[in-house]
Amino acid sequence: MGQETQLQKKDKLSNLYLSFISIAGWVSILIATFNLSIPENAVVLLLFILFLFITEFFPMAVWKGHSSLSYPIVFTIYLVYGLPWLVFIYGLVVFIVNFVQRRPLRILFFNPALLVLSFILGEAIARLILGDALVPWMIIPMLVTTALFYIVNNIMVDIVLLIRPQPYTFAIWKKKLTTESISAFISVIYLGIMFYLGNQNRGVIDVFAYFFFFSPLVGLALLSSIIVRLETERNRLNALFHISTELNRWLPSKQWIESIRSSLNSFVDADASILWVNENGNWKVRFQHGQVKKESCQDRDELSQLEHIKELTIIHDRRKDPGVTPTCFHNGLRSIIYAPIILEDNMLGVFAVAKSRSNSFRPEEIQSVATLANQLAVVIKTRSLISEQEKRTVLEERNRIAREIHDGVAQSLAGAVMKLETADRKFYQKPPEAHKLVTDSLDKLRLSLKEIRESIYALRPYETERVGLKQAVTKRIDVIKKESGLNITFEERGRPVYLSSMVEKVMFDIFQESVQNIVKHAQASKVDVLLSYQKEHVLLRVSDNGVGFSLLDAMIKAKNDPHFGILSMNEQAEKIEAVLQIDSKEGKGTEINLTVPKLGMEGGMGDDQRHVSG
Numbered sequence: 001m002g003q004e005t006q007l008q009k010k011d012k013l014s015n016l017y018l019s020f021i022s023i024a025g026w027v028s029i030l031i032a033t034f035n036l037s038i039p040e041n042a043v044v045l046l047l048f049i050l051f052l053f054i055t056e057f058f059p060m061a062v063w064k065g066h067s068s069l070s071y072p073i074v075f076t077i078y079l080v081y082g083l084p085w086l087v088f089i090y091g092l093v094v095f096i097v098n099f100v101q102r103r104p105l106r107i108l109f110f111n112p113a114l115l116v117l118s119f120i121l122g123e124a125i126a127r128l129i130l131g132d133a134l135v136p137w138m139i140i141p142m143l144v145t146t147a148l149f150y151i152v153n154n155i156m157v158d159i160v161l162l163i164r165p166q167p168y169t170f171a172i173w174k175k176k177l178t179t180e181s182i183s184a185f186i187s188v189i190y191l192g193i194m195f196y197l198g199n200q201n202r203g204v205i206d207v208f209a210y211f212f213f214f215s216p217l218v219g220l221a222l223l224s225s226i227i228v229r230l231e232t233e234r235n236r237l238n239a240l241f242h243i244s245t246e247l248n249r250w251l252p253s254k255q256w257i258e259s260i261r262s263s264l265n266s267f268v269d270a271d272a273s274i275l276w277v278n279e280n281g282n283w284k285v286r287f288q289h290g291q292v293k294k295e296s297c298q299d300r301d302e303l304s305q306l307e308h309i310k311e312l313t314i315i316h317d318r319r320k321d322p323g324v325t326p327t328c329f330h331n332g333l334r335s336i337i338y339a340p341i342i343l344e345d346n347m348l349g350v351f352a353v354a355k356s357r358s359n360s361f362r363p364e365e366i367q368s369v370a371t372l373a374n375q376l377a378v379v380i381k382t383r384s385l386i387s388e389q390e391k392r393t394v395l396e397e398r399n400r401i402a403r404e405i406h407d408g409v410a411q412s413l414a415g416a417v418m419k420l421e422t423a424d425r426k427f428y429q430k431p432p433e434a435h436k437l438v439t440d441s442l443d444k445l446r447l448s449l450k451e452i453r454e455s456i457y458a459l460r461p462y463e464t465e466r467v468g469l470k471q472a473v474t475k476r477i478d479v480i481k482k483e484s485g486l487n488i489t490f491e492e493r494g495r496p497v498y499l500s501s502m503v504e505k506v507m508f509d510i511f512q513e514s515v516q517n518i519v520k521h522a523q524a525s526k527v528d529v530l531l532s533y534q535k536e537h538v539l540l541r542v543s544d545n546g547v548g549f550s551l552l553d554a555m556i557k558a559k560n561d562p563h564f565g566i567l568s569m570n571e572q573a574e575k576i577e578a579v580l581q582i583d584s585k586e587g588k589g590t591e592i593n594l595t596v597p598k599l600g601m602e603g604g605m606g607d608d609q610r611h612v613s614g
Contacts, residue, residue: 011331014164018110021156025091025113028120032087039081044207048077049089054218056097058225060183067183069221072190073214074119075146083123091116104317104334104358114156122148139195143188150184164332164356167291190217236368244375268369270353272329276306277341277349277380291330291354306350312370313338317358334358337366339373341380348380404451412448416441469504470496470531473511477529484519487526494533503596506572507540510580513569514542514592522546522590537598543591548584 039045055070078086094112103111126145154177161168194213272290276283283303305324315321315336318329324338333354341349351373355361423437467475470492477488499507511529518524524546532539566582569592573580576596584590 010163014160015106017160017163018106021117022106022109022113025117026109028116029087029091029112032084032091035084036088037082037084039085041207044210045077045081045085045089047207047210048073048080049093051214051218052077052089052093053097055221056094057100058221059228060186060221060224067179069183069186069217071146071149071183071187072194072217075142075187075191076194076210076214078119078123083120087116087120090119102359104360107357114153118153118156119149121152122146122150125152139192142191142195146184146188146191150180154180233364236364240368240371240375243372268353268372269365271356272333273351273353274328275349275351275376276303278307278347286349291333293328293330307347309338309340309350310342311340312366312373313340314361314366316361319358328352329354332356335360337361337369339369341373341377343377343381346381348377348384351376412444412451416444416448419444469499469507472504472508473529473531476508476512476515480515480519486519486524488515488529489527490529490531492531492533497533497538497598499538499596503576506576506578507538507594507596509572510569510592510594511540511542518542518544518546518590521549524589538596540594540596541591543589545589548586548588548590550584550586 052070052073055073056068059068074086074090077089091112094115095108098108098111123145125148126141130141130144157176158168158173161172197213270290272292273288274285274292275287277286283306309324313324315338318334318336329336329352333356335358336352336354339351340347341351351369353369419437419441423434423441426434426437474490477490480486481488515527515529518527522544524544527542527544530539530541530543532541570580573594578597579593579595581593581595582590583593
């Protein structure tokens with residue numbers, strides 16, 4: 001509550017400051033209007049107005065930002081037509097530019113007032129410092145006035161950013177200072193060239209001279225603005241591509257949202273963003289960034305309102321329309337977009353982004369948010385299907401264990417109990433028969449105990465679940481080396497990617513079966529194991545320099561012996577939609593390749609069954 005009151009105070013103070021600057025600036029523009037005189041060359045003045053509008057409407061890209069290149073034109077209007085004309089034209093042009101760009105009402109009046117006051121104060125301070133030395137068409141007064149304009153303008157903007165509710169960090173200040181410094185440097189260079197050419201006494205300066213002199217500046221502003229927009233779109237497409245790639249890569253993992261956190265922030269340029277996911281009727285926050293009140297985002301009463309968002313909803317000014325979840329975002333945020341995540345008429349979640357300025361979302365940004373919501377809909381639905389599959393797998397495993405206990409251990413124990421009861425009755429009358437029954441019962445009990453131990457061992461986490469595929473393989477290699485003395489090398493290539501527990505288990509089982517067959521039958525002296533993470537798939541290769549075998553004979557034997565290793569390996573590969581390829585010739589060793597496509601790394605079953613090929 002105290003923090004909220006503080007934010008409200010800052011908001012009021014910020015609005016008061018904006019109002020003060022706006023009133024002071026527009027009073028100056030009004031005073032300048034009454035002091036206008038008839039211009040000597042109206043055509044030149046119209047040319048300046050056109051160039052000023054273009055440079056203000058199309059800011060130039062500079063390091064980590066963009067800035068207007070209008071100052072050389074502004075200063076030239078001041079030199080040629082005086083301060084009243086400059087104040088009137090500058091304020092009017094900036095107002096029209098902001099109006100065309102559909103800026104909020106307070107910004108519409110504040111921006112022209114800020115720039116006009118910055119020049120008036122800069123010029124007044126320069127006169128105070130230089131006195132009579134402030135003579136038009138001299139380089140020193142130009143440098144002083146230019147420097148003071150940028151200094152005053154930045155100080156006034158810093159005051160706005162400091163007192164507003166949103167945080168104003170040193171990084172933001174540094175970025176702004178660098179941007180304005182580059183703009184000031186370009187302006188000084190351009191004005192310096194203008195002063196140099198003006199002192200060459202080359203004749204009368206007419207409209208054509210001004211046109212050709214300022215055309216490169218205007219052209220640079222236009223070209224740079226186009227480059228900025230293209231670069232922005234390129235970065236947005238790159239971010240979307242990275243998001244899609246990471247989602248495909250980490251989709252089987254429960255931490256999929258963490259993999260796209262940085263890309264999400266760069267894709268949507270906003271001051272705050274939240275992702276709610278509807279999990280069985282319970283709304284949960286899966287992602288939040290920026291100026292978000294974490295406690296309020298968990299309020300059930302307000303979160304229940306999210307179910308009513310059936311289409312893309314845009315709040316242009318939060319003070320007029322608070323939206324469905326007003327307390328989740330800080331009060332300083334004005335514009336909000338709510339993008340419902342819907343698939344097959346099912347409400348899966350809501351993605352919301354917010355900005356501090358009202359009416360600040362451009363059409364392309366709205367389209368980007370909608371596109372991202374559609375992408376997230378597929379992801380969330382797929383994650384729910386994976387979760388359901390995992391639950392079914394656990395349930396099936398429980399049922400399998402129950403059947404094995406009922407049909408195996410339970411039956412053995414029941415038989416042993418019946419035999420012991422019979423032995424108890426025959427203990428005195430027929431001791432030999434009783435002894436035989438006891439002996440048979442002990443054998444069954446020992447067998448049952450072994451089965452119970454195996455079941456308990458099977459319930460433990462698999463080796464790959466405990467340490468991962470690579471560590472499980474290297475540990476197994478160390479054990480086999482000690483037991484058999486076989487020379488085994490292991491190599492890992494590429495950048496490791498996420499593999500589901502099912503895929504890792506199958507890969508480890510096939511590796512283990514391959515090496516065991518080599519130890520038993522290959523008479524090899526060397527084994528090479530390769531785990532390679534490639535662009536489209538993951539490759540596991542086990543090769544040896546042993547005696548080899550005939551693949552045809554092995555397949556014939558597999559039909560007669562269902563427990564033969566190759567058949568089991570092929571069935572395991574089919575479970576993860578992988579390709580198992582065995583290349584072996586008698587006397588030339590064996591090479592086993594397991595190729596796991598990245599699209600099948602969630603470990604699901606597919607319609608396309610892969611088989612062993614030689």
